[in-house]
Amino acid sequence: MLGAYIHIPFCKKICNYCDFCKMLYFPKYIDKYLDELAKEIVDRYKGEELDSIYIGGGTPSSLSTEELDKLLSIISILKLKDKYEYTIECNIEDITIDKINLFMSYGINRISFGVQSFDDNNAKKMGREHNEDMVFDNIYLTKKYFNNINIDLIYGVNENIDVVKNDIRKFLELDIPHISCYSLILEEHTIFYINKFKSINEDIDSEMYSYISQTLVSHGYNHYEISNYARPGYESIHNKNYWLNGNYYGFGLGAVSYLDNYRISNTKNMTKYLKGEYQSKKDYEDVKTRKETDLMLGLRLSEGIDIDTFNNKYHTSLLEKDAIRELIDDNYLEVVDNHLRCNDKYLYTENSILTRIIDSDL
Ligand code: SF4
Structure with a gap:
């Protein structure tokens, strides 16, 4: 398996829990960034056919329709196999019919939404811009054109398990085939961490995890990875390749590649990236490290390691x-x-x- 990840680091607003490689959307950077991304792809891509492409961020959907057109046309030099998965991450508030049409015209066949919570207060606490009505309206709109849709949820922002129960109920109402549920982790340098936000009690976190798992499994979702659930046939091909420790390109600011036993990290420094200094580290992984990584990642899958x-x-x-x-x-x-x-x-x-x-x- 071979995939490609493309990182778009721009966001319209910074969420309180986020420690990803991101920066505020600033129109004057976008063109320069996309030009440099194009150069990096041309420079590094060897022309193989890929099983999957994943555009993540940041918030790729924060780009305007014209900017997205430019991005997708750059990416279109990557060749895909006949059977492929091509995902773009979107924020709910960015979805328009023009963007949906654009995604379809470039062969994107999977949309991943950062929802995090259907509860307006909870979403606001995390720094999200949408409300429940927007989630329903825009996912119903997307469902008319795409059947492979994921949403990300975050639980454990407060100790009230009713919020989790409501989130899962609303997800089931949407009737979409994939969900990723992550427990809130208070990473250093996030707004939550700086503001000394308190983690919830571990037993409650574990109770929430069990509730989510049992409820989704009882509704026909396969709990195929610690944090991921899918209807049969909708398991993420791109992410599964990570858990199988397969090969993938990572293009863009801060992206990581794993190719021929080398783990290659791109710089997280925008100034350097825009000067064409993409790479910050290239480490050869010896056999012991590869074995450990295979086990560490493979045991996340409920089917385990072959x-x-x-x-x-x-x-x-x-x-x-x-x-x-x-x-x-x-x-x-x-x-x-x-x-x-x-x-x-x-x-x-x-x-x-x-x-x-x-x-x-x-
Ligand atoms: S969680 Fe997503 S949208 Fe929010 S700041 Fe991080 S990358 Fe941007």
């Missing part, structure tokens, strides 16, 4: 490793259909399992 694939790739025998055997004996990991996976009960606490694996001799 044991034969892992063994063939690394000429090893995964199930004979002491740390893995102990975790199976302790019931944290299990083998199902020749896959090594986290026991459902412990998917939420996957990090503590990983610590035991990474501290061991693989």
Whole structure:
């Protein structure tokens, strides 16, 4: 599998929880940025056919229709396989029929919306600009043209589980095939962190996670990754490639690529990027790091890691490793259909399992 991620760092407003690589939308930067992005793509892309393209940010949809036209025409030099996934991230308030038509004309077939919460007070607390009516109106409009739609939700902004229950109920009402649900993480340098916003109690966070998982699964969604749920056939191809530790290009400010065992990070400094100094780091990953990364990412998937694939790739025998055997004996990991996976009960606490694996001799 091979994907391409394109980063558009501009946002109309900065959300209180956000630690992504972003800056305020400033019209005079856009053309220069897109010109430089075009150069980077021409410079680095080797012409392979891709399984997926993902335009993320920032807020790609914050660009005007003309700017988006320029962006999509730049990206159109990337070749796609016959069966592909092509996603663009959008904010609810940016959606117009002109943008929808433009997306379709360039072959985009998946829209991912940053909703975060249907509760107007909760959304406002996070710094979002939309309200519930706008979410419904603009997603119903989008549904007339796209069937593959995702929304992102954030829970744990306050300890009231009724807000989470309402968010999930509204999502189910929208009847769309994919949702990503993330617990609020208070990252350094965010507005929440600076304002000393308090995290919620861990037990309540865990209760919210269980509620979300049980409710969505009972409504036919496959809980295919720790934070992701999809109707059968709508699992994200692009994101699954990340969890399988596959190869991908990352173009644009702060984007990361993983190609031929090299993890390549682009600069997060706009001035440097606009001067054509794209790359800030290029690290070769040795076999131990690759094995750990395969496990760290693969165990996020509910189907887990294909044991034969892992063994063939690394000429090893995964199930004979002491740390893995102990975790199976302790019931944290299990083998199902020749896959090594986290026991459902412990998917939420996957990090503590990983610590035991990474501290061991693989
Ligand atoms: S969460 Fe999205 S829209 Fe909000 S500031 Fe971050 S990148 Fe921009």
